[in-house]
Amino acid sequence: MPSDVPSKTKLLLRALSGETLKTPPIWLMRQAGRYLPEYRATRTQAGSFLDLCYNPELAEEVTLQPIRRFGFDASILFSDILVVPDAMGRKVAFREGEGPVLEPLRHVDEIARLNCDVTEHLAPVYETVRRLRKSLPAETALIGFAGAPWTVATYIVGGSGSQDQAAAKAWMYRAGDEFQQLIDKLVAATIEHLSAQVEAGAEVLQIFDTWAGSLPALYFHRFSIAPTKTIVAALRARFPDVPVIGFPRGAGALAMEYFLQTGIQGLSLDTAQSLSFAKEALQPIGCVQGNLDPLLLVAGGKAMRSAARHILGELRDRPFVFNLGHGIVPQTPPEHVAALVELVRGSPK
């Protein structure tokens, strides 16, 4: 693993190790993206969206763009949660304005044919990580990531994004043991993918369970908490110093059980999470991150400043990372991002 400055001087790593900082570190989910004109310019040089993910030179460039502009405390690899199914043999296409499309997986015998050895196909992603580790400023932590098995399964089974995850749920409810086989395959592939990112230089990992909030409690335990726990245990055994952040979006009060049981070091809070619950029930377990509404970043002005100050007031007295409750949206004015960074850094405790 390359090394530059000792990792523990990086603010994100200090917060995740349980330190309360005068000025919390800040980074934003989907900080590299369409709201930046320089991203849109680079994007035109790649063919498809997936071509951009698999092009180390261009992926490095778009990952660095928000760091140059805003000097975030962490940089998250530019990639997508669907590179894993793509590498497993479920070809993914991104159609402009439509989102991702896959050939839906609907038969149990197709599960056995999924390839969990994803690292060869994903070699360009690890090359991007290696480049970033060299090009990032010494104080910037590098985050690798993957989708959680449940969330990735909703795309593999559904064949596209959906609001109710009906196709994946239909299978999960009809034949839980078959669905478990799919989840197990995704657990294995995800461990390989995240491990390869650490070996290439990632210092922190985040697991995105975007659709965790559509699972009933019983299934949340089986298909969100349990697979994540297996992944985290495997990663901790191999890389005991690399913290993992979990993002069970929409988990509400179940976020406490998720935080306690998965073994993660940081919990990312969605937009709707109760801040008093976060303060009283979640921060005693470990570091939390979030939860500004991305649409407040679009609005900017007084509403954004009040909400950001409210979050800081509630959460900064314990280990905390400033972030959004979900990814930046394309219509975000970049100057609002600059104002947010200034506010968070300009109001030390």
Place this chain on the structure above:
Amino acid sequence: MPSDVPSKTKLLLRALSGETLKTPPIWLMRQAGRYLPEYRATRTQAGSFLDLCYNPELAEEVTLQPIRRFGFDASILFSDILVVPDAMGRKVAFREGEGPVLEPLRHVDEIARLNCDVTEHLAPVYETVRRLRKSLPAETALIGFAGAPWTVATYIVGGSGSQDQAAAKAWMYRAGDEFQQLIDKLVAATIEHLSAQVEAGAEVLQIFDTWAGSLPALYFHRFSIAPTKTIVAALRARFPDVPVIGFPRGAGALAMEYFLQTGIQGLSLDTAQSLSFAKEALQPIGCVQGNLDPLLLVAGGKAMRSAARHILGELRDRPFVFNLGHGIVPQTPPEHVAALVELVRGSPK
């Protein structure tokens, strides 16, 4: 108000008054609807969906259909949350397969022109309630309902349903005081609409805040809890014996503050709510209702039975009403509904 048997012999009213029952009452959100062939047959007799809502004879018929089939403990008036904006002067159209469409309200001077005196326009709805109170079996409680101001505002401002409520949020964040004027108008109209339903014979009221879960905590307090509290206080002053159920969908841990502060008698739990949180934090406050995933009712079989037994096991030892976590979906086999009712009734404590 018409009276048949004393209200308090009805199971739903007993549960909402704080009684733990051997066999919990059961009704299902959207129990009158497209999954029933007899509904689809009646539907063809009406012009538009809204024509059906405004036709007392046909609306009564579709409300009664699930009671005849399944003998639910409660009947919910067949209507829609968007009859209120329709009556306020924001004409609503339902396009087949597209959902509701309204002329988006985007200027503050249009708010002053909203008509809060909705009861004349909605007279056919109250006529349906009066008919139902006569035609329902003596043991069946009659539920009236309305959308919560925040949720209705997302349609009025957005002009249609949306997944991120971006248009309403943009206004709310840009000019909170203007948005408050819209919410205040909706509070006034909602009080009138719910009061008229009670005067016509509704014995329980439910307030649907379908999009509560998209509000950050700060805004959840201002635009979900506070308006609901005002509505509930006005209703309790006029009708102290009529319990109100709140449904802040997606509120997660914030459901506790909602339950404590709004003054409601029952809290409806969405699909993702933690059952241990419901048992330990919510039931000590009052009666809870929910939370079976409607897609488990589509799946049926072992998964549905296990989940229903799990919910019963967690919640039946305190005041509880069996229900779904969201409305029945059209692809639900009616025989699964029959099996669920049998399971809930067939396994007394």
